[in-house]
Amino acid sequence: MLHFFSKKLFLKDLLEGFVDIHNHILPGIDDGAKSVEEALYLIKKMKELGIKQFIPTPHIMQDFYPNTDETIGNAYYVLLEALDTEITLNPAAEYMLDSHFESLLKTGNLFTLKGKYLLIEMSYFQAPINLEDLIFKIKTQGYTPVLAHPERYSFYHNNLEYYERLKQLGCFFQLNLLSLSNHYGKNVEKTADHLIEQQLIDFVGTDIHNKNHVDKLSNLVLNKSRDEHLKEIIKNTNQTFSVI
Template sequence: MIFFKKKEILLKDFFPEGFIDIHSHLLPGIDDGAKDLENSIQLISKMSSYGIKNFITTPHVLGDVYPNSSTLIKNKLEELRTELKKRCINDIYINAAAEYMMDEQFSKLLEKNDILTLKDNYILVEMSYFSAPMNLYDIIFEIQLKGYKPILAHPERYKFYHNDFQQYYKLKKAGCLFQLNLLSLTEQYGKGVQKITDKLLKEGLYDFVGTDTHHTNHLELLKKIGNKKTFEKINELLKSNSNTFK
């Protein structure tokens, strides 16, 4: 256990060596994250200054809005890796998976086994902020039937579960792992999300964390988690990322 004398902690001391961010939007120009290659490098450089140097970045795969194919994602990853090398940025490890919306398109990709995993059989999934899919538990079952382990991105942000907390236990029982958005520890998504985040933490329902970085504003806000109290809450989850995805 690391002990800090001061209440405030610099992020470069907050994240353990070898920490792997499993949720971000750093590939250039394919979703609502990095706008272009220059922006990708800017975001990665800022995160590197925080001590985050290992990434499995996860562009959206979302119906007709972000119909990113596995091939496109891999090509964009190589483009970014080439640019990092060109700029002699050699201390960054970056791979790519995807953040899959659990919709009809995802079901088709699942059927074809056309899935980019975070590592081994872990896949990052999300659902609409308005409501869960009608066939949510069928989809979760199909994911596992195909041999994958679903990690649900930012469960605290699905407000339709806030007044029915038992649904979180039901999801866990169904085999869903939970990934906390680090900015949910702040008021970035509202006090309601912050409150549910604390409850999910106290109940020990989270498995992993991610920054869900889209832009520089997110990275400025991330500084707010740099304190002893927050570190003590999520230290084991930070380690879980490192141990599972190294």
């Protein structure tokens, strides 16, 4: 519902019917929800924000979260059995571009967001030295790479032109909604604004891990100068990933 008696535009005013393509609500398998109870709480609060469809994306990261079909499937069914309300919940994964990723890619059996859209991420310290080659291999395998939170990779903040290069290579960009605030720092927020203004962002997601993230999204006030662009990105996200 719009806040008619306020000049402020809240993010949640734009999220009615939203398809969240990036979150960590599957319990106990990464740095997201630690228990079924926490997962249920996050889902409840996310529904209050207007989110209607959920694509959980647990990390697949060899050194920290070596998730597999089995671990993701088990967490999904445990959560599904605990739900007392009907929701659309379709698990995927967020793949770290580490040394193990190429072997997974060769199997051709990856957890995609929908169709062939594959959510990938990089280390926050530096990009893989073979990043462009990896993007090429992903596309050669028939997948469409969707780079999670490009605005958070600080090694590109002083090299904004490289974002254009990644787009030219066929990489889609998914912005974290919390990057529209200073949650990750001012430089991330500034880069998020740049990417939105340059129309480089294709999709958005919450990347919710915990209660703090939900609380901040609930109270996030938007900069009205970018709300029209953001509305279009949200619309594109919903149209691309809705299963209804």
